[in-house]
Amino acid sequence: MATRAAPMPLPADVRVMNAVAAALFALAGLAVVVAGVVWAARHPLWTLQGIVLRGEVEHQNAVTVRALVVPHLRGTFLTLDLAAARERFEALPWVREAVVERQFPNRLRVTLREHEPLAWWGEPGGGRLVSVRGEVFEADPDDPAADHWSTLHGPAGEAEAVVSMYRRLQPLVERLGRDIGRLELSGRGSWRLTLDSGAPIELGRGDAEALARLQRFVTTQAALRARYGPRDIVSADLRYPNGYALQLRGVTTQPDAPAGKRTAAPAAARSASSPSRNPSR
Template sequence: MAATDLDLPLDVRLMAVATRALVALFAALAVGVIGLWAVRHPAWSVQSVLVQGDVVHQNAVSIRSQLAAPLRNALASGFLALDLRQVQRLFESVPWVRKAVVQREFPNRLRVTIEEHQPVAWWGAAGGGHLVNHLGEVFEATPDELEGLPELSGPEHQSAQVWALFQPLKAEFARHQLVLLKLQLNERGGWRAELEGGAVVELGRGTPEALQARVARFIGSLGQIQQRYPGPLQYADLRYPNGYALRVRGVTTLVEAPNTPPKTR
């Protein structure tokens, strides 16, 4: 009858266990080394990076030139071991690039799809290098031939709120052929608008719906007021509960307003 492992002396059994463990360890190491060699083999190096997307302010050549050194370092790990998130962050660090989607294409190419910021307004003074995109996000970019954009300002974390309110207010002012150029939100939650020609409109505080209704009432009666006072509009204060204060060139009037002006908010 053949002897089982239990029939062998203890030291022999321990030696057999150790031998099997070492064999398994060496086998695992060998697989790892072979796998690492295969992953880093020149056959699996990235041969090309295709950059595409609906871009206006950037192109594949300029992006590659800006990312030449860091991209070369990132691609050195090889096609299979490449960290796609690292490459994505590199492309998204380029001015005007809002989002980059990086995909492997076998056997050795990367495809990068770029989404650019779509500027809709300046954040702060025009030409200052901070812009707002169509989603209300603030981004930095070197200003180029951007003309006719409005100026928005306020706490940066509320940029989306400022852009969201600007759009309906612009439409309301346009009903009376007034062009909204600037919209400001101060730290206390008060809103101020500036129109083409320099007229300032104090909107006060409130929900977006309340502010829109306030402007709609003002625009609805402005035509009749200007028939009586035909000078150019210079200032309007809509913070009164039942009316507004109005100043045109050479004339200041209160319409359905209390005797004392409201406190500045």
């Protein structure tokens, strides 16, 4: 019975050439696929045709979006970098957060969340606002009441703390029959309050301590009104450990005259407890 001879193995150089050829064919096929995908992704069919804005868009309009966002969008519906697009939308005035999604076949769906302004930051009318969340942003408010907003200011990164203090002080200031015109936190951590009448009130350092000083000051105002009548505050310094210094409009302080030569003089406005000589800074 005849037997079949075993096939002769291919030489090593032939096997290498076959492997190289197979790899080249595979790479060529992959290149064709990639080229096809790139071509399809860049096809005019996928050109962005529109942007759908949703969410909080009170301060946004088509003109603003076309001018500030559209020129910076690169690519088609399929190739657009959504993270880069989100950054462009979040750079719009008033925008706090943007969510950008593809909407088949050729649109972007953008959901915006806007800042809710609380007060001016730095200087009134300076173009910088602080939100109720303690975030500083640049915008030009169109609210007629903006002229009467309070102004807050503090070191970089302290806006949230200033907003928190503002909320805690506001009820006390209202008991004085006034509003907060300006609240400042210095770089050394000292608080200074200015009433809407323009009267400055030095509160000193420490959040809890400043709040307690104003609480004590407000509590004594009824007694002062009973003694001097309803008078506007000109200035007050609450940094004394045992009291405060207060100047009321129309009330002056005069030194005592020598015995036998005293004349009637208006009473000086004092705190319920006499202040020490030097305030704590």
